[in-house]
Amino acid sequence: MSDSTQGGGLARLVVALDDGYASYDQEEAVLAAEGARFALRPCKRDPKRALDAAREADVVLVRESPLPREVIEGLSRCKAIVRYGIGVDNIDQVAASERRIMVANVPDYGxxxxxxxxxxxxxxxxxxxxxxxxxxxxxxxxxxxxxxxxxxxxxxxxxxxxxxxxxxxxxxxxxxxxxxxxxxxxxxxxxxxxxxxxxxxxxxxxxxxxxxxxxxxxxxxxxxxxxxxxxxxxxxxxxxxxxxxxxxxxxxxxxxxxxxxxxxxxxxxxxxxxxxxxxxxxxxxxSNHMGWYSEEAMRDLQRKTAEEAARVLRGEAPLNWLNRW
The missing domain is CATH 3.40.50.720 (NAD(P)-binding Rossmann-like Domain)
Structure with missing residues (x-):
């Protein structure tokens, strides 16, 4: 699936930087309910492509792609970065905190x-x-x-x-x-x-x-x-x-x-x-870092990630906000 065009006129944008899931119907439905557009823009772990894809995003969703300081400093309106999963060692949390960008994860899946x-x-x-x-x-x-x-x-x-x-x-x-x-x-x-x-x-x-x-x-x-x-x-x-x-x-x-x-x-x-x-x-x-996977866990993860983004769009703090200030 490429850049979703559902609700194309909506101003707020949530960008996912990594593909790999069979469907993104949950993200689209949860975020559309908040008046936001969901876009899947795979950057293949390339920081330059990540910045190009997410520069105008209000919320960024990420799996494995690295988000170093140079990417985070280039995000013009980002309020939060939400990790599909638990570990956040691919996200520069210090840089995010300096920009008042919330970093959240999903610890209760899998x-x-x-x-x-x-x-x-x-x-x-x-x-x-x-x-x-x-x-x-x-x-x-x-x-x-x-x-x-x-x-x-x-x-x-x-x-x-x-x-x-x-x-x-x-x-x-x-x-x-x-x-x-x-x-x-x-x-x-x-x-x-x-x-x-x-x-x-x-x-x-x-x-x-x-x-x-x-x-x-x-x-x-x-x-x-x-x-x-x-x-x-x-x-x-x-x-x-x-x-x-x-x-x-x-x-x-x-x-x-x-x-x-x-x-x-x-x-x-x-x-x-x-x-x-x-x-x-x-x-x-x-094994190939697949310990987290079952069909049920994958659906849970996608839904909970989208729900964290929705909270941010509503002006709320994410449930699993890591870099609190």
């Missing part, structure tokens, strides 16, 4: 899906599914041990961050019989039986480590060579949050040397990652 992806990746690594799938597809059949596997019952689960997704991940892991659950999140209220731990202790004592922290300057490479070196030989690292939380080269070195059991990754430092050396290893399971 919780079920991402938590299921985290569990699925952990199980795929634990049960060596990639290795055995390849064996069968290549015509080999062996009931012997290809690589060691270990049961999860009686072991330790570590959760880095304890927001919506981490809490649901814990709920889904509850039936696997973990003896201990460690959480690294200094502000979260923890349920009974869950232990708060610093990140070094969590890395050293957990058998499954699932990352659910936001990505920012403080959490970049939170899982670095030193912390990976603390991990058990039975450790499985799962990342469904942001690729930059993990030092990728350090993880590769540990996996290649089989110093930890394996890793399940839905996110990468650079996306798309190209043909990365990690992909040559048989103790890594990967």
């Amino acid at each position: 919780t079920d899906e991402v938590s299921s992806q985290a569990v699925a990746l952990a199980l795929a690594v634990s049960r060596r599914l990639w290795l055995h799938d390849r064996e069968v597809r290549e015509g080999r059949w062996s009931t012997g041990v290809l690589q060691p596997m270990f049961r999860l019952r009686g072991r330790t689960l570590g959760l880095v961050g304890f927001g919506r997704i981490a809490r649901m991940t814990l709920e889904k892991f509850a039936g696997f019989g973990f003896a201990r659950v460690l959480v690294n999140d200094p502000r979260a209220e923890l349920p009974e039986g869950v232990e708060r731990a610093d990140i070094d202790t969590l890395c050293a004592e957990s058998d499954v480590i699932s990352l659910h922290a936001p990505f920012n300057a403080q959490t970049r490479h939170l899982i670095n060579a030193e912390r990976i070196a603390r991990m058990k030989p039975t450790a499985i690292l799962v990342n469904t949050a942001r690729g930059g939380l993990v030092h990728t080269d350090a993880l590769y070195d540990a996996l290649a040397a089989r110093r930890i059991l394996g890793a399940g990754l839905d996110v990468f430092e650079q996306e798309p990652p190209g043909i990365h050396k990690l992909f040559s290893l048989d103790n890594v399971v990967v």
Whole structure:
């Protein structure tokens, strides 16, 4: 779909900078009710194209495309930028605040899906599914041990961050019989039986480590060579949050040397990652940042993003306003 012409005479404009959804009927309906026109103008992650597309927009909707300072400073009438999703590391919030442009996200969608992806990746690594799938597809059949596997019952689960997704991940892991659950999140209220731990202790004592922290300057490479070196030989690292939380080269070195059991990754430092050396290893399971997806989650996300834009057009603050002043 190209630039929508429904309500072409309307003065107010909401521009989406990334395509990829099958339909934008929800955005068009929600925004038309506010007397605004919706336009889809894909910029293919090019900041210059983003500025050309959004210069006159009252609200900008964005997925992956970067919105650095030079784009934000060129927006002539923008009141808000709304992220289709949770992470906002592609938006210069400092520049937005200086221009009094509100930045909002949609944190309450896809919780079920991402938590299921985290569990699925952990199980795929634990049960060596990639290795055995390849064996069968290549015509080999062996009931012997290809690589060691270990049961999860009686072991330790570590959760880095304890927001919506981490809490649901814990709920889904509850039936696997973990003896201990460690959480690294200094502000979260923890349920009974869950232990708060610093990140070094969590890395050293957990058998499954699932990352659910936001990505920012403080959490970049939170899982670095030193912390990976603390991990058990039975450790499985799962990342469904942001690729930059993990030092990728350090993880590769540990996996290649089989110093930890394996890793399940839905996110990468650079996306798309190209043909990365990690992909040559048989103790890594990967997916293409699709943990958020189901048909239901996608519709929820589009509707909630449009509703945030509608609030701004009505003169209200968005529900999930991040750079408050």
